[in-house]
Amino acid sequence: MKLLLLEDDPKVADFITKGLREAGFVVEHTTQGEVALSLAQSEEYDAAVLDIMVPGLSGLSVVQTLREQKNPIPVLILSAKHTLKDRVSGIELGADDYLTKPFSFTELLVRVQALIRRNSLNAEPTTLQYADLEMNLLSREVFRSKHLLQLQPREFSLLEYFLRYPGRVLSKTFILEHVWDYDFDPQTNVVDVLVSRLRSKVDRDFDTKLIHTLRGVGYVLKL
Amino acid sequence: MKLLLLEDDPKVADFITKGLREAGFVVEHTTQGEVALSLAQSEEYDAAVLDIMVPGLSGLSVVQTLREQKNPIPVLILSAKHTLKDRVSGIELGADDYLTKPFSFTELLVRVQALIRRNSLNAEPTTLQYADLEMNLLSREVFRSKHLLQLQPREFSLLEYFLRYPGRVLSKTFILEHVWDYDFDPQTNVVDVLVSRLRSKVDRDFDTKLIHTLRGVGYVLKL
DNA sequence: CCCTAACCTTTCAATTTTGTAATGTTTTCG
DNA sequence: CGAAAACATTACAAAATTGAAAGGTTAGGG
Incomplete structure (x- = not known):
């Protein structure tokens, strides 16, 4: 320094x-x-x-x-x-x-x-990565193993949080607060649905899954 | 250096x-x-x-x-x-x-x-600015005179090109190629409409207009 | 000064994205 | 083992975004 x-x-x-x-x-x-x-x-x-x-x-x-x-x-x-x-x-x-x-x-x-x-x-980074997942925040492109994923805005936002806090469990409340800016429970399963959609793009076609469920706690990005 | x-x-x-x-x-x-x-x-x-x-x-x-x-x-x-x-x-x-x-x-x-x-x-910049217009490419926020503008994706993309090439005339063809990735003319007035929408957010409520028309040539961002 | 081409704006329709609800599956615990 | 809770997925509906078209306005040349 x-x-x-x-x-x-x-x-x-x-x-x-x-x-x-x-x-x-x-x-x-x-x-x-x-x-x-x-x-x-x-x-x-x-x-x-x-x-x-x-x-x-x-x-x-x-x-x-x-x-x-x-x-x-x-x-x-x-x-x-x-x-x-x-x-x-x-x-x-x-x-x-x-x-x-x-x-x-x-x-x-x-x-x-x-x-x-x-x-x-x-000092904000311009790219986030974890394992073979790479997100470029400027071009808004996401790659898994060099393969381009086509994410919707909400999906991108959720994945961004996963990559900013790798290995950390994100509770549904946290996700609602950050991805939606809700400070209340919308009484629907929006989060479940979004996680499902993200998984279908990030994990479906790959052997090693990155998004894991912790029952009663939340979701984590980890190997 | x-x-x-x-x-x-x-x-x-x-x-x-x-x-x-x-x-x-x-x-x-x-x-x-x-x-x-x-x-x-x-x-x-x-x-x-x-x-x-x-x-x-x-x-x-x-x-x-x-x-x-x-x-x-x-x-x-x-x-x-x-x-x-x-x-x-x-x-x-x-x-x-x-x-x-x-x-x-x-x-x-x-x-x-x-x-x-x-x-x-x-080295890509993370913010672009011109006069009192400021665009943060990471947070995707746009301000004019500290006032937050709510831009749609296409509008954001067009304004990004204006800010990357301030003072330079962007032809309709250039805009179609870059904002849409079209290498042909869609035979509609999409560009006119988009410029109009962008103006209504960037210029409408302000005295000094930033987006100018050059008849038969294109559009420029300048004071 | 009028006509035409270029441009602007508004409205409506198509598409895309997101949210809701219903249904199916898995896990946990008595 | 069976029931309940948590989660996953799918289908459908609502909302948002974008594109097309139509009609109005402006500028410039003849």
């Missing part, structure tokens, strides 16, 4: 850099906003920690510019001021979190890790 | 590194396959140039491992041998191109640039 640090105070910079390196991060440090901006644009970094108060281009301007360029890099703003106004403007300009000096190193570390975790969770 | 180079011969490595740096690339060089592999896994690099014959883990093994991990980094294999067998096995293991020594530097440069260009062209 590679971090970008913008901080002009040598003591603070040294303190943060050493700590983060010990925690296993690769840290690139600069004292100038302009440099931080161009480094961040290289898209090599997993997150940036920016001090607001530096000579030249401020941390706030850096975030603002990055966001205007649709750069999604997670940004943590550091500031000596802890007025509500500053905090708000940092977040409004697109920063993901805010920390006021003085702070403990642990506090910083926890926040940085949270930012990175949140970011990688949010 | 950042490149990874695996090459144990110091002279060759120096020659390649200098040349590529002059051409504007950032080059990271290692002589060990194991190191190359772990660097490539960091996903910081835009392409990798790997020599087959290095002590330890060979370039071929590196590609193979990367591909098993579904890492799509473009790889150019370098080798002293130029037997067909080697060339084939390199490509089979997932390399994107192959170059045999000796080679001119220009030749290498051209191939590396081609690899990167091909790769970035293939």
Whole structure:
């Protein structure tokens, strides 16, 4: 994990850099906003920690510019001021979190890790797969063993949930909530029917079945 | 653009590194396959140039491992041998191109640039936008000025083409070929009707119209 | 300024997709 | 073993989507 640090105070910079390196991060440090901006644009970094108060281009301007360029890099703003106004403007300009000096190193570390975790969770994949099943969310094509399956929208949606939670049991309630957005039981067997239809396309012509029933519990995608 | 180079011969490595740096690339060089592999896994690099014959883990093994991990980094294999067998096995293991020594530097440069260009062209975006229109290809949601539009599949497909080719005129023939996959004229006004339906959702409630007609030519998405 | 071709919109019909219900099958438990 | 519950499948009906046709509107050339 590679971090970008913008901080002009040598003591603070040294303190943060050493700590983060010990925690296993690769840290690139600069004292100038302009440099931080161009480094961040290289898209090599997993997150940036920016001090607001530096000579030249401020941390706030850096975030603002990055966001205007649709750069999604997670940004943590550091500031000596802890007025509500500053905090708000940092977040409004697109920063993901805010920390006021003085702070403990642990506090910083926890926040940085949270930012990175949140970011990688949010990074949606464009293809999902399990065993010989492959789903391309962009082209909306589904293959089993290189063979194209022709799924209807509802079937596609259900299979998407199976692939997002492989090996996990999806209850009928879960399926109703997610595939239909119902928060009530429609008193019919829609789910059973949909599962049946999906199976006829995904499993019928293949020896190894992927969709399994857990009586009284739900359905699972597994080998 | 950042490149990874695996090459144990110091002279060759120096020659390649200098040349590529002059051409504007950032080059990271290692002589060990194991190191190359772990660097490539960091996903910081835009392409990798790997020599087959290095002590330890060979370039071929590196590609193979990367591909098993579904890492799509473009790889150019370098080798002293130029037997067909080697060339084939390199490509089979997932390399994107192959170059045999000796080679001119220009030749290498051209191939590396081609690899990167091909790769970035293939990188499908997950959102398309033009002016205040935003389409998310993954969630299949479309917004105009933050307001959700409810599009039917055919309408979505047409708008997708408009957004992929903003400012470009799409002829009725183009639309029939791409949205319907017809290579003939169905002798009806399906296209007119679809454009009309799309307009009623995209433009009707807004002052600035985005879909414009070019009489006798086709339709354009523009401000 | 009028006529024609191109385009726009509305309505209706065909098709596709989805939901409901009925019936058959399997499993579990007394 | 038999009954009940859970599940599977099929057939049919309803709803949604799409395609065709018809009639109205606009733009441009003669």
